[in-house]
Amino acid sequence: MSPRKSVAETAATRDRIIGSALTLASTDGLEGVTIGRLATDLAMSKAGVIGHFGSKEALQLAVLEAAVERFIRRVPARALGARPGTERLTRAFDEWIAFMAEGEGHGGCFLTSVASEFDGRPGAVRDAVLDALDAWTAYVTAELNTAVETRQLPERTDVDQLVFELGGVILAADQSIQLHRDPLAPTRARRAIARLLIAP
Numbered sequence: 001m002s003p004r005k006s007v008a009e010t011a012a013t014r015d016r017i018i019g020s021a022l023t024l025a026s027t028d029g030l031e032g033v034t035i036g037r038l039a040t041d042l043a044m045s046k047a048g049v050i051g052h053f054g055s056k057e058a059l060q061l062a063v064l065e066a067a068v069e070r071f072i073r074r075v076p077a078r079a080l081g082a083r084p085g086t087e088r089l090t091r092a093f094d095e096w097i098a099f100m101a102e103g104e105g106h107g108g109c110f111l112t113s114v115a116s117e118f119d120g121r122p123g124a125v126r127d128a129v130l131d132a133l134d135a136w137t138a139y140v141t142a143e144l145n146t147a148v149e150t151r152q153l154p155e156r157t158d159v160d161q162l163v164f165e166l167g168g169v170i171l172a173a174d175q176s177i178q179l180h181r182d183p184l185a186p187t188r189a190r191r192a193i194a195r196l197l198i199a200p
Contacts, residue, residue, distance in 0.1 A: 014052045021063045067110045068132045074099050085147035086197040093193045101186045108178030
């Protein structure tokens, strides 16, 4: 076996482990991802699974990174073609709500779930979740500031308050979709987002 092929196969196996772990974490939480369960699901040894990461925490961080990359490709990346400001934010939130509603209509948001799971647990995973959510907050804040500067929103708009309220809509949507299985939750969430982003 050539070194190049060996490296490629190692990377492919690592990606396969992360993909399986992400699927498992979506239903059982990040703490619910165990080396033993992954080894069984992937027909690998426990040593073979952990050997790609070194520790369970490193595996959790890799899964979180994959989830963040998936979120970026699905949400802000799909809103790039929209006009900066309220139109782009409306598109981005629409994509996020659609993303949450996938998976038999009640998939929920992986990042929101992990944030709740680790909000009281200091450590590298909590820090990584916080970094991801801070990046989203910065994105929303920048688009709202653009909206104010271009008079899509009033000059007196309290951007920080609006960021807070938009986040509240997403949290409510996530709970309604995932916990209550409310089929009307996506529509209600989109209506609330539109109300917040339309200038009086």
